[in-house]
Amino acid sequence: DAGITQSPRHKVTETGTPVTLRCHQTENHRYMYWYRQDPGHGLRLIHYSYGVKDTDKGEVSDGYSVSRSKTEDFLLTLESATSSQTSVYFCAISESMVLGLAGGKDTQYFGPGTRLTVL
Amino acid sequence: QKEVEQNSGPLSVPEGAIASLNCTYSDRGSQSFFWYRQYSGKSPELIMSIYSNGDKEDGRFTAQLNKASQYVSLLIRDSQPSDSATYLCAVNGASNSGYALNFGKGTSLLVTP
Numbered sequence: 141d142a143g144i145t146q147s148p149r150h151k152v153t154e155t156g157t158p159v160t161l162r163c164h165q166t167e168n169h170r171y172m173y174w175y176r177q178d179p180g181h182g183l184r185l186i187h188y189s190y191g192v193k194d195t196d197k198g199e200v201s202d203g204y205s206v207s208r209s210k211t212e213d214f215l216l217t218l219e220s221a222t223s224s225q226t227s228v229y230f231c232a233i234s235e236s237m238v239l240g241l242a243g244g245k246d247t248q249y250f251g252p253g254t255r256l257t258v259l
Numbered sequence: 260q261k262e263v264e265q266n267s268g269p270l271s272v273p274e275g276a277i278a279s280l281n282c283t284y285s286d287r288g289s290q291s292f293f294w295y296r297q298y299s300g301k302s303p304e305l306i307m308s309i310y311s312n313g314d315k316e317d318g319r320f321t322a323q324l325n326k327a328s329q330y331v332s333l334l335i336r337d338s339q340p341s342d343s344a345t346y347l348c349a350v351n352g353a354s355n356s357g358y359a360l361n362f363g364k365g366t367s368l369l370v371t372p
Contacts, residue, residue: 173359182364183303183347198359230302232360246291246351248360250302 143167144251146231152257159218161254163231165211171234172214173248174198174206176227183230189214221258229254261286263350265363273371278335280366282348285329291351292324293360294333296344303347307333338370 143166153159163172174186185198187206195206203225205217218225230253236245262285272278280294291310295303307322309315309331315322321334331350335342345367349360 175359180364183360183362185359188359247293247305247308248349249305250295253302 144231144233144249146229146251146254148254149252150255152259153221154259155222156220159221159256159258161216161229161231161256163214163216163251165214165231165233167233167235167249168211169233169235170211171236172208173232173234174204174214174216175230175232176200177230177253178227186216186229218256221256223258225256226258227256229256261289261350261361263348263361263363265346265348265366267364268367269369270366271369271371272338274338274340276338276370278338278342278368278370280333280335280346280348280368282331282333282350282363283329284331284348284350284361286350286361287326287329289326289329289350292322292331293349293351294320294322294331295347295349296342297347297365298344306346335368338368340370340372343368343370 145164147162173188175183177183184200186204187198189195189208207215231251232248234248264283293308294306296306297303309322309324312324319336323332345365347365348363
């Protein structure tokens with residue numbers, strides 16, 4: 141998994157509780173992403189980061205916040221979990237955002253995922 | 260909304276045959292194209308990347324790109340039961356939010372012994 145770990149790998153929580161998921165990388169890649177994967181929807185971007193303390197929203201960011209205080213760590217927080225946030229969450233990293241070059245530095249590599257269940 | 264379309268399958272092929280997986284995309288500004296393989300309960304694993312029109316071969320895998328037709332495909336030669344998985348097509352372009360990948364919903368491939 142390209143030096144990417146996610147914690148926890150599984151979590152069950154109750155509606156209304158805060159939840160934080162952690163992504164840790166050892167590749168020193170600048171760009172990090174959080175996706176969620178749901179049946180019938182595929183993978184969808186929640187938030188991304190283009191450097192320490194530099195983050196922005198993705199397609200499905202409502203109800204989520206992120207933080208990146210170090211290059212290697214990207215945290216995803218559900219401030220008050222809802223049942224609609226039951227999903228599998230994947231972190232991804234890439235070296236650059238330079239597109240279309242055969243060097244492939246915009247290739248994204250995925251962590252092992254976190255399965256979150258909100259009851 | 261930029262779309263990436265794939266047949267959901269399942270696509271069933273006998274062992275040793277060629278599996279052909281197809282993907283179309285709507286954003287003409289797309290520049291990078293990827294195929295990921297995902298086993299049940301696992302994370303997406305990169306199989307191939309392609310950036311220029313034409314074919315790119317890597318072992319039993321060949322990716323084909325036609326930007327004029329907005330079409331990308333993956334051929335798997337000599338298919339093995341271990342190739343049974345969901346294959347995700349992903350497209351990246353400058354118009355994407357944060358240059359994040361835009362994924363299709365995946366095609367399920369079943370290789371039968």
